Amino acid sequence: MKNLNQEIISCNECPRLLSHCKTIAIEKRKSFAHDNYWGKPVTGFGDPHAELLIIGLAPAAHGANRTGRMFTGDRSGEWLYRALYEHGFANQPQSENVKDGLQLKNVYVTSIVKCAPPDNKPTTEERDQCLEYFKRELKELKHVKTYLVLGKFALDGLFAALGQSPKPSFKHGHKMILSDGKTLILSFHPSQQNTFTGKLTKPMFDRVFELAKDLL
Numbered sequence: 001m002k003n004l005n006q007e008i009i010s011c012n013e014c015p016r017l018l019s020h021c022k023t024i025a026i027e028k029r030k031s032f033a034h035d036n037y038w039g040k041p042v043t044g045f046g047d048p049h050a051e052l053l054i055i056g057l058a059p060a061a062h063g064a065n066r067t068g069r070m071f072t073g074d075r076s077g078e079w080l081y082r083a084l085y086e087h088g089f090a091n092q093p094q095s096e097n098v099k100d101g102l103q104l105k106n107v108y109v110t111s112i113v114k115c116a117p118p119d120n121k122p123t124t125e126e127r128d129q130c131l132e133y134f135k136r137e138l139k140e141l142k143h144v145k146t147y148l149v150l151g152k153f154a155l156d157g158l159f160a161a162l163g164q165s166p167k168p169s170f171k172h173g174h175k176m177i178l179s180d181g182k183t184l185i186l187s188f189h190p191s192q193q194n195t196f197t198g199k200l201t202k203p204m205f206d207r208v209f210e211l212a213k214d215l216l
Helices: 001-010 015-027 075-086 124-140 152-162 202-215
Strands: 052-056 107-111 146-150 175-177 182-188
Touching: 001 124, 052 152, 075 124, 075 202, 146 152, 146 202, 182 202
Parallel strands: 052 107, 052 146, 146 182
Antiparallel strands: 175 182
8 A cells, every 4th residue: 555655646647636736735725824735646544454445535625635634634524533533433533634643443534536626626537547546545455345435426436446337326324235245335525515504414424434333
């Protein structure tokens, strides 16, 4: 995994995404004006022997693109790592920066696209380019038994990487067994758009982790 992650960090295949990451890292958000932004592709994070794989869309512009660790430094990460901690997958509920001491147990967190895209919307071509890295991650993570997919984009990316069909309609909390024997669990992404509007609530999010924990 170390060699793959180094390739991801060094990737320069998508000029639009790289330009956006670097621009954000220079302009910064006012509240993070004194931070040194990562501003590069972001690798997955967690236990390399994990049985649970959590899959998101892409790094957030002022979250992982700032801190250099997936789902770290933004509101989505607050929801995710709180849930992981409360269900026994993490040693602490906070994920603020790469030196905060966070460790994951039996779970690995990654995304379909490795660079922060403008407006959180990578193109199909950018997704497909990055999908090669995601496919290699799947091969490296040999112990995975359950996929927890956060959002429809991640579901589309997973099925494209696996080459499986038919793809299920997206429904929060849906669970199914795939042809490779692994279990798929679907969840709304813990974005502010979903959590602030009540589309995703804490009990709803907890339920998908309870499902994952029961399976493992």
